Amino acid sequence: MGSPHDQAYRLLKEYSNGFMVSQVLFAACELGVFDLLAEAPGPLGSAAVAAHLGISCRGTEQLLDACVLLKLLHVEMRRGEAVYANTELASAYLAGTSPTSQQHMLLYVARTTYLCWAHLAEAVREGKNQYLKAFGVPSEELFSAIYRSEGERLQFLRGLGDVWSVEGRGVLAAFDLSPFPLVCDLGGCSGALAKECTSLYAGCHVTVFDMPDVVQTAKRHFSFPEDGRISFREGDFFKDPLPEADLYLLARVLHDWTDDKCSRLLARIHGACRTGGGILVIESLLDADGRGPLTTQLYSLNMLVQTEGRERTPAQYLALLAPAGFHDIQCRRTGGTYDAILARK
Template identity: 35%
Template structure:
């Protein structure tokens, strides 16, 4: 029953967020059913049902006749908060939920459903600019809630220059630069993504330490050099295995001998029977991309094939990732062939 009604809970959250209910309640003594009905110009019955459902989901709490934000809602669902998660909620509601209702079609066609590969070169080609902006706001929301955990888990104390490949939003770079005062970072991404990322970096007050490099890791012959570490955060799951190897080979080439690579993602278990969040995110890749969520063992094998050594898997728990695979380019530069 909980599985069947999961959509009900997610749509309740999405609607409350769309109505800006949590932002409206922030800093107030709460709202009564009557005041909610008046504010949204709806009848008493649906107002009562919405507030009751949000309270049952622990998004709101009731004090007497008033419903107010729980600490969870106040932290993640109020616009302007540092860990605001609403971008992901809006993107899932507008872009992904409709495609999930046609999951059987994706299963049989083995093609993305949120965009048309016959007409579009990528999932961003020809998209509504507002929806594209929502997508990247969602990516930032996912990353910012995970970035501090990554900073706690992966040792970058010896790194001075980090290249964040496909690091649109800059959330990881902001968290890592705040953690390591000696670190400088470069976000490498498509031009329009860099334009959307710049305000995030400026708001964080880190424009003097985080640079933006426009490019395309498939179209460009090489990645920017001059960095002693490369981060791939939730990037490779978008692509098929051959594309992942192409990206990893370019990372290997861009690093100096002794350079470090960090691949962080929501890993499927090596025996491929869980965990639930990674397995369901992998199905989400079926409707969104040509990739899937891979195992840590798969990443280690690809990194080894490209030439990285000293491979280590670090496990942690965060909303958008559950671990990282870390490797190093040998001090003696060796050329590997990628098939």
């Protein structure tokens, strides 16, 4: 066993090389490694992978071996040649054909989020997002930056669909939502969470409320059940009249905004909500002391570099919901990345 000094140095090297690990994962996704191996009739050698993908043999072998060490690929020797196959992790979460694939979100992180994180020091120094430095877009044009092209918008919407394919049912089942037949998903993007909601609660109808460009992209690129239980409405939830509903979903929305803007939005929701109705806030919650868990702490830094918001503790959400008029505020930890807070009008 090494000395404490040796252990500390190893930990330092692990942290400082962390971005390399991320880039191995991102590159393998972007090049189509996991999709190719998912579709292949059996394990493939590096030369075959390179030939199928039209990439260099040297780079392919190095990338595949790095993926093996990261437990993304299996390797075995057959007739003197190393051949590769997806691990269970890759089959479930990295192959595009998997119903729980996270590929779209990973590509969004690689192409957008990663570039913003290159300016983390500036974000901390200035206390604001870094779209101007990363993409030449002023911070006040935040959502023009996030959706700076149709392709970028579609990537983000598909990425959120990836997230809710794994996390959606858990957060929607944290409370019994069956008493709320009319649901409005504010900022619901592609309607992925709405699909999970109608699948879980047979009696509900969900209206997805989002910006016009987002709604039009969702209608062009995503399919929906033909039972009519999911509908879309265009608008800006800070300015336009909100659809009347028994329950409003705010999933990964409040973390984008300052406390002041969150308070304004929550007051608008309270005014539109039916008496006896409520609001379900779905966010990655910080611990009570605001220092952890690590994933949520990193997400909070991500809000710094990409938005004007932050992740919050349950008490901080309570401090936003109660002044807006909501009561009977309950918080449920789901055991996943995202948790749920239900409040009543």
